[in-house]
C-alpha cells in the first residue's frame with residue numbers, strides 16, 4: 001500500500017493553494033479517483049478533499065439558464081425540477097450512468113474529470129500511452145470492441161466514459177474554473193482533448209485550476225430533448241453508443257437541433273456535421289439517415305452502424 005497525506009480544504013483559497021503543489025489530487029465523491037489509486041494508476045502524495053467548499057448549489061441565472069456547482073451530486077442534479085423540465089436530456093443521461101449508490105456520491109466536477117475505462121489502461125501489465133507516455137497501446141490490434149471510432153490517433157483509441165458530458169456537449173454548457181491567477185470559462189466542447197500524440201493530457205484544465213461550476217445557457221429547444229444509451233446490459237454499464245439530442249420542428253422542417261454522441265470518441269462528440277445537414281431540412285427519415293451517415297462516414301465496425309441507427313432512432317422519436 002502507498003501512503004498519502006489527506007487534507008480537507010476549509011475554503012476555496014485554501015484548496016487553490018493546495019493544488020499548486022506537485023503530486024496533489026482533488027477528491028470530491030471519489031468514485032473514480034479511489035479506483036485509480038487502488039490500481040496504482042493514480043499515485044498522489046496528497047489528496048485534497050474539497051467537499052466542505054460551498055460549491056453544491058443549483059441556481060437560476062439572471063438571464064435564464066442554470067449555474068450548477070461543481071460539488072452537486074449526480075443524483076441531486078438529475079432530480080432537480082428545473083433540469084427535469086428544461087433540460088430533460090441531462091436528467092436522463094445522469095440517470096443512465098453508473099448505479100444509484102455511485103450517483104449519490106459522484107459530483108459534477110468529478111464526472112467531468114473521470115478517466116477512460118479502457119481495460120488496458122487499468123491493467124498495469126499492458127502497454128498504455130495514456131498511463132505511461134511512449135509505452136505503446138495494446139488496445140490497438142487488441143480487444144478493442146468498446147473503443148473509439150471518431151477522433152482517435154495512432155497513440156490512443158480510448159473512449160470518454162461520461163454520459164453527463166455528452167448531454168452537456170449538446171447543451172452548449174460552459175465550464176467555470178478557478179485558480180490563484182483568477183477565473184476563466186471553457187466551452188464544454190473544448191474542455192476535453194483529443195488524444196493526438198499526447199493521450200495522457202485529457203483536458204484543458206491546468207494543474208493549478210479547480211472546476212467550480214458548470215453553466216447551462218437558456219436554451220428553449222432543450223426542453224424537447226432525449227438521451228438514448230445503448231449498452232451491453234440494462235444498467236450499470238458504459239455506453240457502446242449514446243446520443244443526446246434536442247430538436248425543434250415547425251411546418252415539417254427542422255428549425256433547431258443539438259446533437260452529441262457518447263461511447264464513440266475520446267471526448268464527448270458534438271455531431272456538428274449532422275447538425276449542419278439537419279438544420280432547415282425536412283424532418284423525415286431520409287434527412288435523419290443522411291445526417292447520421294455523414295457523421296460516421298469513414299468509420300468502420302459495428303459501432304459505426306450502431307451509431308447511425310441510434311442517431312436516427314433518437315431523432316425520429318423527438319420529431
Ligand code: SF4
Nearest residue numbers: 118120128137156157
Ligand atoms: Fe491506453 Fe488509450 Fe491504448 Fe487504452 S486506447 S491502452 S487508454 S493508450
